[in-house]
Every structure is written in structure tokens, then in C-alpha cells.
Amino acid sequence: MTNRKPPGTSFRFWVDRQISDAQSRGDFEDLPGMGKPLPPPTGRDAATDWALRRAREGDLDVQAFLPPSLALPREIQDLPAKLANVHAERQIREIVEDLNERIRQAHRLPQEGPPLRAGPLDVEEVVANWRNERSRPGARAPATLDGPW
Template identity: 60%
Template sequence: MTERKPTGVSFESWVDRQVRAAEAKGEFDDLPGSGKPLPKTDGKDTALAWVVNKVRAEGHDVSALLPPSLAIAKELDDLPDTLARVRREARVREIVEDLNERIRAEHRRPAGGPVLRARPLDVEETVASWREGRSR
């Protein structure tokens, strides 16, 4: 971490001085992508699109960028596929109970984004559905 900006020095000149010093030390040499052009865009890309592409390129789940209410809604949509890969009933219960707790927590939170319209799942009903899917 760099030192704090001295009082009486403009932010711009302080940052410019740090960049020049780093360049002189060679701290920007051999960076990944150095000397390569930026990827072409269709003119419709936004800063958010760039972030999403970067997150994907680094192998992370893009749903982590969603507001909690949308992430939970997506998780609910994906739940049948998620549970189809689970082998133990106890694990199914854990997943559903964890999801229900996050749904309840989101309902308690003041609205600061899209409203979560989902209600907690019936654990026994979900487990029975999981069992039925496994018996097929």
C-alpha cells in the first residue's frame, strides 16, 4: 500500500507522481496482455459487460454479481438440477434449509433492489420430490 496523499497536493498530481515512479521502477513491465490490443467490442458493451466477461474468464460464477434477491431466484430455478446430483437425503435437507434461511433473511432485509417473490420451500415436499426423481 502506498503512503497517504499529503495535504496540499492535488489528488491528480499525487497519483501521476506514483505512476511515473512505478514506471521508472519497471513495475508495469511484463504485465499479462502487455502490448496486445484491447478486445474489440460491438459498441454495446458496458462496464458491467466487461466485469461479467472478466469474472467468467477467471472461472468464477457470474451469479455472484447478482443482487441477493435475483441470485436466490436463480438458485431456485436451478434447484432441480442441483438436487438431481445429490446422493444423500441429509444433504438435500441441508441445501433446502440453507436456501430457506437465505430466503427468510432476504424478506427481512429492507428493499434495496428487486423484490424476492419466492417463499421458503416445504422441506418435506422437496425431499419427497427428490426421492421420486431418484426412483425413476
């Protein structure tokens, strides 16, 4: 942790002093990425481009960069696969209610990107569909109670 800037010392001098002290202690030696070039800026959205490249390489989740108007419909599309691994009706309701709250929030805020065309889901309809999928031959029966009983 650094000390406070002494009164009467210019900010620039104080920062330069902190850097030179760190260099003399060897704090900047053997840092990860040392000697490697930074990715070149590519126009107006250079920071975003760099982050997207990292995401494509597998380090980051690209979905985190999507505006809600694109991320939420994708999440709705992926919902059946997500719910297939859930075994309690209470959890299904929580997942859908959370998604609905994020959809409502996206509608309340100024739009980023294309307009959001998705509305809140009918929780009862989603639960009914989940039950139907679970009742098919070969599927596990839905758990309507929480707990091991």
C-alpha cells in the first residue's frame, strides 16, 4: 500500500517517485506479459475489440458483451436445455422469475442495440412444459417438493 501524498509535493513528482521506488525494488520484473506487445487499437471501439478477441480465444464469455436486447432472447432460446437439468419445480419458478425480472428491467431502461422484442414468460406455462417434457418415456419424473422425501 502506498503512503499518502505529502503536503506541498506535486502529484506528478509524488507519482514519479512511487514508480522509481518500485523499479528499484524490482516490483516490475517478471510480470506476466512482459515483453509482449499490447494488441493494437482498431478504431473507436479498441477496448471492446480487444475484449472480444480475448473472448473468442476462450478466456471470456462473449454473452457478457451483448446488449440485453440480444442476450435475453438467446437466454430464452436456451431455457429448455437449462431447465432439463433442474429437478425441482421451485427452482424452475425461481429461474423463470429471475429471467422475467431481467426482461422487465431491460424494458424499463433505455435500449442498447436493437429493440428488445421479448416479453416476460408465463411461469405456469413454462412449468407445465417442463412437466410434460419430464413425463415423456425415458425422462425422470419432475420433483414438485424440495428435499429428499
